[in-house]
Amino acid sequence: MPSARPSLSTIGFDADDTLWQNELFFRRTEKQFALLLAEHAEGHDIEARLLEAERRNLALYGFGIKGFTLSMIETALEISGGKVPPKVIREILDAGRDMLSHPVETLPHVRETLELLAGNFRLVLITKGDLFDQERKLAQSGLGELFDAVEIVSDKTAATYQRIFTRYGDGPGRSMMVGNSLKSDVVPAIEAGSWGVYIPHDLTWVLEHVDEPTGAPRFRRIENLGELGGLIDKLDGEG
Known part of the structure; x- marks a missing residue:
């Protein structure tokens, strides 16, 4: 079992409806x-x-x-x-x-939160969808320079997070995934051994809906990305 202490080195971020409107x-x-x-x-x-x-x-x-x-x-x-x-x-x-061709509309607290965390953690953008469109949105967002790596994948599973967090970090046990989809961002990351942080979005696609894994020790929920830095500090203090 992973330690209760985060000891984070790597943080993954979903893109659509976590960093920008989709x-x-x-x-x-x-x-x-x-x-x-x-x-x-x-x-x-x-x-x-x-x-x-x-x-x-x-x-x-x-x-x-x-x-x-x-x-x-x-x-x-x-x-x-x-x-x-x-x-x-x-x-x-x-x-x-x-x-x-729609202009990218970033969500509140995105840039300041990424700037706060960049340099202290390895930041990895982990998104699924069409390669050209996701690359376009990242370029238009102006956020690309804040990420140490970008992974555009066909789907998000526990094996996906195991591979990415091993490649770019110190393994899932020292990693965290942040996103608005319980099905794609949170549950499989927790299954891989990572922390899973859920940020609800009012318009999350119905095919991404599953129940919150409230009994999982590494599950956390925050209301907006601006709360992430405080959550990480709190988790570290609990260690």
Whole structure:
């Protein structure tokens, strides 16, 4: 069992909805998509069918905007019985392109917290999704210089964190993962032996929802990234 004392050397950070807004733009596009197909079905049914298509296609397309766009096209064809006009397909493609070019909006306390921790810990950005889009967002955020390493992965599992924290740090036992997804950022990091710090976001994707691992000794929850430095100091004091 890992020691109760953090003895941290490495901190991993999720990107989407932890460092910058992401799900907000998916939700807005979903509403736009539902309006495009309003003559074929009710809005809630369209959104449910789209979610099912996304769930079905994750293994093929992975996470990100490109897979989301393909799922919208597939859903439009299914709901309309293959009769969706080419104009609507064009509007769906345009919506996907708009998402891929949307300016990055960093969340509160991000830069000051990373600057506080940089130099004292190895900071690793660990994000999943489309390679080009994640690289674009990191470059536009202006945060890249604060990270010692960047890992863009197809999925986040205990094995993922074991590999990354061994490669860039001193192993999972001396590492911490910070993010808004319990399913991807917190639970598998704890399973790997790391600390898992959960920062809730109001718009976390439904497919990322699992119960909080409240019984896990290395689980912590904070309300915003600005509380992270204090949490680390507290954990060190408890040692």
